[in-house]
Amino acid sequence: MCGIVGYIGKKNCVPIIIEGLKRLEYRGYDSAGIAVINEAKSTVIKNKGKVSLLEKSTENVNLNSPLGLGHTRWATHGIPNEINSHPHCNHDQSIMLIHNGIIENYQVLKTMLIKSGFKFISDTDSEVIVHLIDSFVHKGYGLFKSVRFALNEVEGTYGIAVISTKEPDKIIVAKKGSPLVIGIGENENYLASDVNALIAHTKHVVYLEDGEIAEVYADRFTAKTIEDEDIQKEIIELTMNLDEIDRGGYPTFMLKEIMEQPDSVTNSMRGRLIFEEGTAKLGGLEAVLNKLIHSKRFIISACGTSWHAGLVGEYMFEQFLRIPTEVEYASEFRYRNPIINEDDTIFFISQSGETADTLAAMKEAKRKGALVLGICNVVGSSIARESDGGVYIHAGPEIGVASTKAFTGQLTVLALITMLLARKKDMSLADGKALYNEFIQIPEKINRILALNEQIEKIAEEFKDSNNFLYLGRGYNFPVALEGALKLKEISYIHAEGYPAAEMKHGPIALVDENMPVVFIAPKDSTYDKIVSNIQEIKARKGRIIAIASEHDEEIDKLVDFTIKIPDTVRILMPMLTVVPLQLLAYHIAMKKGLNVDQPRNLAKSVTVE
Numbered sequence: 001m002c003g004i005v006g007y008i009g010k011k012n013c014v015p016i017i018i019e020g021l022k023r024l025e026y027r028g029y030d031s032a033g034i035a036v037i038n039e040a041k042s043t044v045i046k047n048k049g050k051v052s053l054l055e056k057s058t059e060n061v062n063l064n065s066p067l068g069l070g071h072t073r074w075a076t077h078g079i080p081n082e083i084n085s086h087p088h089c090n091h092d093q094s095i096m097l098i099h100n101g102i103i104e105n106y107q108v109l110k111t112m113l114i115k116s117g118f119k120f121i122s123d124t125d126s127e128v129i130v131h132l133i134d135s136f137v138h139k140g141y142g143l144f145k146s147v148r149f150a151l152n153e154v155e156g157t158y159g160i161a162v163i164s165t166k167e168p169d170k171i172i173v174a175k176k177g178s179p180l181v182i183g184i185g186e187n188e189n190y191l192a193s194d195v196n197a198l199i200a201h202t203k204h205v206v207y208l209e210d211g212e213i214a215e216v217y218a219d220r221f222t223a224k225t226i227e228d229e230d231i232q233k234e235i236i237e238l239t240m241n242l243d244e245i246d247r248g249g250y251p252t253f254m255l256k257e258i259m260e261q262p263d264s265v266t267n268s269m270r271g272r273l274i275f276e277e278g279t280a281k282l283g284g285l286e287a288v289l290n291k292l293i294h295s296k297r298f299i300i301s302a303c304g305t306s307w308h309a310g311l312v313g314e315y316m317f318e319q320f321l322r323i324p325t326e327v328e329y330a331s332e333f334r335y336r337n338p339i340i341n342e343d344d345t346i347f348f349i350s351q352s353g354e355t356a357d358t359l360a361a362m363k364e365a366k367r368k369g370a371l372v373l374g375i376c377n378v379v380g381s382s383i384a385r386e387s388d389g390g391v392y393i394h395a396g397p398e399i400g401v402a403s404t405k406a407f408t409g410q411l412t413v414l415a416l417i418t419m420l421l422a423r424k425k426d427m428s429l430a431d432g433k434a435l436y437n438e439f440i441q442i443p444e445k446i447n448r449i450l451a452l453n454e455q456i457e458k459i460a461e462e463f464k465d466s467n468n469f470l471y472l473g474r475g476y477n478f479p480v481a482l483e484g485a486l487k488l489k490e491i492s493y494i495h496a497e498g499y500p501a502a503e504m505k506h507g508p509i510a511l512v513d514e515n516m517p518v519v520f521i522a523p524k525d526s527t528y529d530k531i532v533s534n535i536q537e538i539k540a541r542k543g544r545i546i547a548i549a550s551e552h553d554e555e556i557d558k559l560v561d562f563t564i565k566i567p568d569t570v571r572i573l574m575p576m577l578t579v580v581p582l583q584l585l586a587y588h589i590a591m592k593k594g595l596n597v598d599q600p601r602n603l604a605k606s607v608t609v610e
């Protein structure tokens with residue numbers, strides 16, 4: 001949510017900032033802006049629209065400066081337009097600020113500042129911070145102290161960066177609730193809301209924690225808490241490479257990430273499966289294993305696609321571990337004062353590890369004494385760092401806004417956790433080994449599904465003009481139906497709903513006529529016969545049926561309009577296969593409608609506001 005970038009050093013910062021913003025555009029793309037200081041003179045350029053437009057505007061002005069900030073916005077307060085885009089400035093453009101997050105008490109602060117004579121030009125909450133800083137500068141404080149004092153007055157979340165023409169040797173950065181990372185170079189330093197913007201320049205980074213503020217010079221940085229205590233920050237070396245965040249020859253990040261799944265799933269399980277013991281080894285859980293296994297209850301909390309993975313996790317945990325499991329939307333969980341006991345374990349699933357609702361729910365659960373575990377993709381993310389333990393999915397950077405390979409990575413890790421705990425409970429060695437054998441075949445089976453790409457594209461052609469879709473599945477495949485529907489609506493803007501197949505009779509069947517495509521997830525498992533009855537019910541009402549079915553199921557061809565035949569596996573691993581054709585179907589429908597699948601309207605990856 002909103003990308004922020006900054007540079008201080010000897011080079012011209014403009015191309016560095018523009019390139020960084022392009023790498024962060026998946027966080028927000030409704031407007032963008034840049035502010036630079038050269039010889040105590042500031043220049044600010046802002047545009048509604050994409051970073052490419054901003055790039056053109058900067059080329060026309062021919063900027064050259066060793067200090068600057070850039071921002072790509074996902075609007076919260078105020079429509080996307082030039083005035084509301086960042087950087088925001090004080091009256092004489094001597095102080096410039098970029099902000100990611102939400103200032104909750106901005107109205108009160110704005111009224112107070114207006115009374116004191118400050119003039120506002122935008123509708124944003126962010127603008128109050130820059131005037132507040134200015135109000136302290138007016139009182140004679142330096143930039144660092146002014147920022148610190150200002151932040152003591154604001155309520156809400158922020159990742160900010162501030163520069164001033166009066167102190168052009170530094171950038172002030174601070175964090176609370178929104179990510180901020182400093183990139184350490186040689187006689188130059190960088191900052192960004194995530195490491196993707198830095199990786200081309202440095203692998204050495206410092207993550208700010210909530211309540212920390214830093215003064216970043218070209219050759220050094222110092223950090224304090226907002227309360228003014230000195231702190232030492234650790235410099236971390238990143239292991240990620242630049243080619244991981246490029247499209248790698250694919251037309252879109254989303255297609256690249258779908259196609260990468262045989263590798264990303266392999267990476268999620270790499271080194272973690274032990275054949276001889278028919279179990280899994282998960283280093284991040286070792287220290288908490290005893291408490292974990294004796295938990296009375298599991299709760300899984302997450303948002304969006306990660307929540308769907310959590311629903312699959314519920315089936316896994318209850319079937320194999322017999323531990324009661326509840327799955328909660330993180331946004332609801334934190335606001336309804338949930339009953340949490342000390343013998344509960346709460347898993348927080350998040351690709352980005354920065355989702356504001358999930359992070360806040362985690363902090364609440366921690367406060368109440370539960371064991372708090374993270375299942376994240378982004379290494380070093382807030383959720384990963386604040387949990388008592390956890391497991392990374394190691395799917396590699398996910399840039400497409402619609403989550404694909406993170407979902408299969410999350411399912412892999414949930415199945416590994418299940419295997420590890422089940423082997424400590426009732427699962428026999430033989431069953432553990434059988435599960436191992438199924439597990440290691442998954443990447444190759446995903447490959448076989450990806451080979452159906454052209455067939456799925458043809459089905460997409462048939463249905464691209466539909467206005468509605470139903471997705472139906474049972475058991476482990478009910479959450480997959482929800483995920484298939486979410487993929488379609490977020491990138492193709494077609495209304496789609498996922499339902500448990502049998503539940504359809506209790507309402508949604510009223511929607512079915514000859515114009516309603518219905519996607520059934522119908523592999524040959526123990527619910528197969530029931531699903532076939534549900535297919536008959538839709539067929540009787542003339543719905544057009546696409547079935548995701550087992551490779552050797554010939555019966556189903558007679559019942560449905562289109563089949564996508566996929567390999568089988570055991571039930572616990574099946575969602576890792578059944579979701580793949582649904583990702584491709586949504587992808588091709590959206591592409592055929594001429595839409596931008598990597599940056600769908602109104603969305604942004606990593607929702608760091610509540």
Ligand code: F6R
Nearest residue numbers: 304305306350351352355402403
């Ligand atoms: C859907 C999607 C979102 C995210 C959700 C949670 O394709 O990407 O629904 O799954 O915003 O994000 P994370 O997993 O980063 O917490």
